[in-house]
Amino acid sequence: MKIGIIGGGAIGLLTAAYLCNRHDVTIYTRRLAQANLLNRENLRLVRHNGERTVPVRAVPLEEAQIDADVVFIAVKQYDLPHVLENSHRQWPPEATLVFLQNGMGHLRWLAELKQENIVVGIVEHGAFKQDDRTVVHTGIGKMMLSVFRGHFGLAKQLFHDPIPRFFIGCEHDWRDMMTKKLVVNAVVNPLTAVLRVRNGDLLRVGPYQEMMKLLFSEVRSALELNDGEAAWNHIVQICEKTAANRSSMLADVERGRKTEVDAILGYVIACGEERKVPTPLSRFLFHAVKGMEGRE
């Protein structure tokens, strides 16, 4: 089928690299230079045991008339408003849109879209963009999709045709799925960024684990989690599985880039306000990460 991928970041390139052997994939980039580079030199996928080059088609988003059955929107939440602005012009009404953002603040925007089939997804792969045509796949995870409105449409094919090292599964309850990911991001990302430690250190260093418990307890109240114990166990599991990894937020502050703290802690703080639950630690960390952005 025809697949469009909006966004030439790590997740966009990774998704393109794995899907383009089976499907007709087009990457829509923000910058013309990246599209030109991808068309001229192809996409490069690097894994620990080697690399391969994948021919791909790329088009700058600005001038594109998107023609696809399934469109993955793989930009950060803070870039999403720009992408959604001209959405009606850009994609065919019958296409299934798959949104891959962290956080949950953007879901109210999706509710306003005219599109019939809207899917949200979470990505548990480790990946970073080495340069405009190269993505490094550092940790094999999975991509889980869930229907936010309508149905999967042609995106259903993705489940029936498994790709090695790039499993795509489906979840029944989009809210559960997104919340579970948000809780991990809200606890692990800001702490690792502010303390400048790897994910595993949050478990290994006693006082850091205490911080994690205090923050988790606050996030749990703000989001009114039903099963706190399961959520905590999930965090511990993720920290164990990704012990040697630097979180994306840590990587962002280390490179002086904008982080996703608005989408993540900003959402927790807003939920707390709505429910009259105080969120002193989230606010404190929010300012800490904001202060670190662009300073390295």
Next chain:
Amino acid sequence: MKIGIIGGGAIGLLTAAYLCNRHDVTIYTRRLAQANLLNRENLRLVRHNGERTVPVRAVPLEEAQIDADVVFIAVKQYDLPHVLENSHRQWPPEATLVFLQNGMGHLRWLAELKQENIVVGIVEHGAFKQDDRTVVHTGIGKMMLSVFRGHFGLAKQLFHDPIPRFFIGCEHDWRDMMTKKLVVNAVVNPLTAVLRVRNGDLLRVGPYQEMMKLLFSEVRSALELNDGEAAWNHIVQICEKTAANRSSMLADVERGRKTEVDAILGYVIACGEERKVPTPLSRFLFHAVKGMEGRE
């Protein structure tokens, strides 16, 4: 007069260096090696515009029978119990004891001492110990003393005989004086240590200043400060005056040393508990600093 200085750290060496031209000074060190070095090679005082060598007498504390009119106790709060243990054997009952620790948790120990004249002091100099016989005087401030019990005794002479670059003044209310210093230490030290920034960055970077306000507001409630505005202005003033400095807590975590976080935030947390004032940020930062100790 005869002055004893217990502690061969930055403050002990600095005090010895400035007082020993006018008085008969003995430094009591924890380690024999430091005492031997000081006796053999003398004390070195380094300033930005030069240095001088000061002959000094040093004795290991363990074997000392202290003979002095005024005894400065210039060890960190966490080393104070060890010094106080054998205090009766070690210093003459008529001596004035001057305690120079940060924090306020140790004041209840002082109340239990048999000594008649007990003075507490705060040190606003910038100084660090370069090696066992060398102290670098990086910022000229002052030493303020206040009577905790009894009277100044012979320590009064210190006010009448001013020493260039080492002003010693007296304050009427020891509690006010110590609290004012504690508030600065509780806000500036942990934030600079965790964020790894210089004192001035807490004012210069907007989100860091927000963190400082949130933490200050909590400390203010926990300590029941009467004049919050004055306390806040004092913090701002200190950050401006020491903008280029690394706080002692930042220096400690950078060198993997034990910090004074127990004496400082530990005391704030204990005050909050006593007054049923929640101190989530102090607790959070307490764990952060504890986790950073010994990790660099």
